[in-house]
Amino acid sequence: MGRNRVGLATTRRRRDEGCLGGESALQFIRENSLMLRRLLVVSAIFLASSCCVIGGVRIGAVTCLTGALSTFGVSSVQGAKLAVEDINGSGGLLGEPIELIVEDNGSKAGEAATIARKFISQDKVAAILGDLTSSATMEVAPLAQAAKIPLLTPSATNVAITRIGTYIFRSCFIDPFTGKVMARFALDHLHATRAILLTDVKQDYSVGVSDAIRSYLTENGGEIVASISYSSGDTDFRTQLTEVRGERPDVIFLPAYYTEAALILRQARQLGISTPFVGGEGWDSPALVQVAGKSADGNYYTNHFSAADPSERVKAFVEQYRAKYHATPDALAALWYDGARLLFFAVKRAGSADPEKIRNALASTRNFEGVTGSISIDENRNASKPGVILTIQNGETRMVQQVRP
Amino acid sequence: MDRLIEIVQQLVNGVSLGSIYALIALGYTMVYGVLRFINFAHGDIYMLGAYSGYLLAPFFSHFFKFGQFDTFTPQNTLFILSGAGLVMVFSMAICAVIGVLIERIAYRPLRQRPRLNVLITAIGVSLFLQNITQYRLGADPKAFPQLIPVHVVEGLGNLTILTSQLAIILATILLLIVLRLIVMRTKMGLAMRALSLNPTACSIMGVNNDVVISFTFALGSALAAAAGILVSMDSPSINPLMGNLPGIKAFVAAVLGGIGNIPGAALGGLIIGILETLVVAIGFPQWRDGIAFAVLIVILLFKPTGILGKVEREKV
Numbered sequence: 001m002g003r004n005r006v007g008l009a010t011t012r013r014r015r016d017e018g019c020l021g022g023e024s025a026l027q028f029i030r031e032n033s034l035m036l037r038r039l040l041v042v043s044a045i046f047l048a049s050s051c052c053v054i055g056g057v058r059i060g061a062v063t064c065l066t067g068a069l070s071t072f073g074v075s076s077v078q079g080a081k082l083a084v085e086d087i088n089g090s091g092g093l094l095g096e097p098i099e100l101i102v103e104d105n106g107s108k109a110g111e112a113a114t115i116a117r118k119f120i121s122q123d124k125v126a127a128i129l130g131d132l133t134s135s136a137t138m139e140v141a142p143l144a145q146a147a148k149i150p151l152l153t154p155s156a157t158n159v160a161i162t163r164i165g166t167y168i169f170r171s172c173f174i175d176p177f178t179g180k181v182m183a184r185f186a187l188d189h190l191h192a193t194r195a196i197l198l199t200d201v202k203q204d205y206s207v208g209v210s211d212a213i214r215s216y217l218t219e220n221g222g223e224i225v226a227s228i229s230y231s232s233g234d235t236d237f238r239t240q241l242t243e244v245r246g247e248r249p250d251v252i253f254l255p256a257y258y259t260e261a262a263l264i265l266r267q268a269r270q271l272g273i274s275t276p277f278v279g280g281e282g283w284d285s286p287a288l289v290q291v292a293g294k295s296a297d298g299n300y301y302t303n304h305f306s307a308a309d310p311s312e313r314v315k316a317f318v319e320q321y322r323a324k325y326h327a328t329p330d331a332l333a334a335l336w337y338d339g340a341r342l343l344f345f346a347v348k349r350a351g352s353a354d355p356e357k358i359r360n361a362l363a364s365t366r367n368f369e370g371v372t373g374s375i376s377i378d379e380n381r382n383a384s385k386p387g388v389i390l391t392i393q394n395g396e397t398r399m400v401q402q403v404r405p
Numbered sequence: 406m407d408r409l410i411e412i413v414q415q416l417v418n419g420v421s422l423g424s425i426y427a428l429i430a431l432g433y434t435m436v437y438g439v440l441r442f443i444n445f446a447h448g449d450i451y452m453l454g455a456y457s458g459y460l461l462a463p464f465f466s467h468f469f470k471f472g473q474f475d476t477f478t479p480q481n482t483l484f485i486l487s488g489a490g491l492v493m494v495f496s497m498a499i500c501a502v503i504g505v506l507i508e509r510i511a512y513r514p515l516r517q518r519p520r521l522n523v524l525i526t527a528i529g530v531s532l533f534l535q536n537i538t539q540y541r542l543g544a545d546p547k548a549f550p551q552l553i554p555v556h557v558v559e560g561l562g563n564l565t566i567l568t569s570q571l572a573i574i575l576a577t578i579l580l581l582i583v584l585r586l587i588v589m590r591t592k593m594g595l596a597m598r599a600l601s602l603n604p605t606a607c608s609i610m611g612v613n614n615d616v617v618i619s620f621t622f623a624l625g626s627a628l629a630a631a632a633g634i635l636v637s638m639d640s641p642s643i644n645p646l647m648g649n650l651p652g653i654k655a656f657v658a659a660v661l662g663g664i665g666n667i668p669g670a671a672l673g674g675l676i677i678g679i680l681e682t683l684v685v686a687i688g689f690p691q692w693r694d695g696i697a698f699a700v701l702i703v704i705l706l707f708k709p710t711g712i713l714g715k716v717e718r719e720k721v
Contacts, residue, residue: 067644201691202691229691233650236418239418239690240685240690266641287642
């Protein structure tokens with residue numbers, strides 16, 4: 001029995017190899033005609049359904065719900081959805097409820113662009129909210145600009161993004177601000193002069209902040225004794241950290257995202273490096289403390305928002321968020337809540353779902369009161385707003401100080 | 406002297422990374438040996454190994470209290486290692502069962518079909534495993550429980566070796582010895598070797614090829630699971646896509662060593678691990694992932710059979 005089967009397999013294989021490419025297209029269609037016909041019907045239904053939905057203002061939101069940056073993405077959507085609920089609860093926009101179409105870029109390069117094309121050509125959105133990271137927004141922004149669809153990113157901080165065109169806006173501060181705050185904090189508060197810069201060369205965010213740190217620090221009496229690079233996705237940073245240890249710095253700048261930052265902090269402490277690390281908003285995730293454990297203690301990072309902020313507006317937001325999601329909002333939730341609201345109010349002021357009018361309304365946003373501070377859009381379509389410096393102690397995040405722009 | 410220590414240091418880092426690739430590469434190479442096909446879902450078995458450990462650890466923690474010790478002492482070493490060992494053995498068993506099921510459900514029905522079908526199915530299985538894990542357990546990275554205390558091994562001077570790195574290297578050596586014994590000294594191992602030489606003749610001799618193939622999948626998956634646990638002890642952040650890149654690099658390692666050749670896979674893994682570490686050490690961290698593929702191109706151009714592979718007409 002077994003012999004027969006194996007014997008059959010060999011002859012079969014040989015015949016198949018001879019046939020590679022030999023099967024004509026016509027034959028293929030004839031053999032699969034039923035399947036092809038079904039496929040046609042299904043795609044026709046899809047097309048029909050996507051053309052005929054009539055609803056309120058459509059906003060496309062693109063972020064990273066899965067993959068390496070998923071905790072960011074999940075928070076961001078929760079923040080944005082809270083804003084949608086707020087608006088829809090009070091009558092919606094232009095008399096109709098908002099339709100927020102959320103798509104996931106999987107934290108993968110190239111996906112965001114595909115999603116943007118879908119938003120523009122298939123969903124016909126009035127505006128795009130996102131992406132979350134600078135690198136992904138860089139993919140989306142040129143497409144939005146070319147299609148003249150306004151794009152507002154609530155969290156991409158790289159400088160170059162809003163230079164892409166007149167339809168590209170952001171509601172957060174930019175990398176030079178983060179870098180300046182980090183460097184100033186190290187100089188004034190930690191009295192550190194010999195610094196090491198650890199840069200994630202794969203992330204525009206990390207590169208942008210690193211440049212700002214370098215220029216501020218060297219202009220104000222500090223010194224970068226070594227600039228060391230790594231790539232996101234790595235899990236073993238001992239090679240780089242061995243070099244760091246040899247330099248004996250006063251401070252180590254780590255403008256990284258939490259996945260790598262947590263492992264770097266952990267491995268650094270294991271190698272006996274006790275120097276404080278100073279990071280940026282990329283650290284802001286519960287996963288950082290979970291993975292780094294005790295190694296996270298005694299380090300600092302800058303952020304857009306602190307849930308411990310005593311202002312009434314923040315308190316109300318934190319309560320509303322907790323009631324719905326049973327979690328404390330992180331900066332991404334707050335930023336996207338603000339970003340989504342800012343965009344919705346721009347639509348309201350525009351009084352129309354026309355992209356051109358929404359663009360003009362966005363450009364004229366002044367002193368928009370959000371939970372992450374008062375937001376004004378400047379002539380470069382960037383937001384100027386305050387930031388905070390946080391520290392981690394016993395796994396808890398505490399606010400050290402607030403920083404004005 | 407400092408230079409020498411640094412070289413030794415990087416070699417140790419490279420060997421511990423390479424051990425992981427070696428363990429995964431063994432599964433690729435064994436499956437290729439008996440079935441002549443690349444199981445692209447193998448990297449995801451490695452991920453499932455880490456997740457099995459993550460889900461099992463709380464049960465064992467009632468007794469072993471993972472994380473209670475900060476350092477190894479002569480008194481607690483055996484206790485800690487038996488706890489970590491149990492988690493590892495159970496995860497290996499779970500993944501062995503998963504590996505056998507995958508073969509039974511997804512690959513066996515296609516065995517008489519062109520090899521391309523089963524290759525594409527393997528990619529499908531890989532995507533399925535990644536996405537079902539994201540769906541059931543969440544896409545965010547999870548913190549892996551601390552099975553063994555991780556600290557610098559004392560008494561090595563300027564050489565920094567962590568207990569987790571040592572655990573990886575020692576566990577890999579142990580597993581390689583066990584694998585060697587299974588393949589060379591047992592009847593099942595004999596059947597595996599026979600099957601890889603000639604499936605038809607093998608079944609004429611009364612070997613049940615299906616059982617041998619299932620066993621091969623179980624063995625390969627168990628080794629991948631062990632790699633997943635060992636890696637998570639060292640860098641305790643696990644996510645559903647963690648198997649992607651190591652899986653592909655281990656595949657390169659298997660090709661480099663000569664696919665189908667068991668010592669070759671181990672050797673290939675070590676070479677890729679050391680090369681990667683050296684590329685980072687000389688200051689090109691962006692090339693870390695690229696180097697494995699550069700090696701693949703070179704090997705396919707100049708020695709397609711790999712370092713230890715034999716020339717077989719069928720492969721060409």
